[in-house]
Amino acid sequence: AQRVTQPEKLLSVFKGAPVELKCNYSYSGSPELFWYVQYSRQRLQLLLRHISRESIKGFTADLNKGETSFHLKKPFAQEEDSAMYYCALPQGGSEKLVFGKGTKLTVNP
């Protein structure tokens, strides 16, 4: 079965510093991967998806099939980036998503 691992439960950086949130997956084939974000007291929302290859709010994520990783990166973190971040991929060729346990990012002033 597909699995998503986010090894860091908590990540703390200072404003302006680079940030990388790690995501590793287990899947044979070409996966579709997503990053979801949940800001404080807001609902879970899609941040970006692998297939669109776009940058959202300065975040990018590159699929590395050799390392089975889809790490989320931003060169200069902002305080408003503080949130819970979840990596996800579809399970079993269907639309249902498997989520990682999430990483809580705190950007300090």
Added chain:
Amino acid sequence: GAGVSQSPRYKVAKRGQDVALRCDPISGHVSLFWYQQALGQGPEFLTYFQNEAQLDKSGLPSDRFFAERPEGSVSTLKIQRTQQEDSAVYLCASSLAVYEQYFGPGTRLTVT
């Protein structure tokens, strides 16, 4: 436009009570998903509808859990004889395009 809404937002139930959680998807969204999110965990899939058809219920943890979407719009997740381990946030999501799921605010269920 209006997003996915869920009610109630908070529910406290005594162990053994039945509860019903409601989800109003975005109008026109064909697919509807239910997820369960325990404290400190990511969301876990429960069940999935396409219109009124329940295509996948493999994530429902026991036969105490039941979901329906009789007219292909509003959905209800029912939990019978609630147990303490049912305490979690229950998330509903709807989608029109493949993989673009829009989530509701969730219902936080606490079983005492």
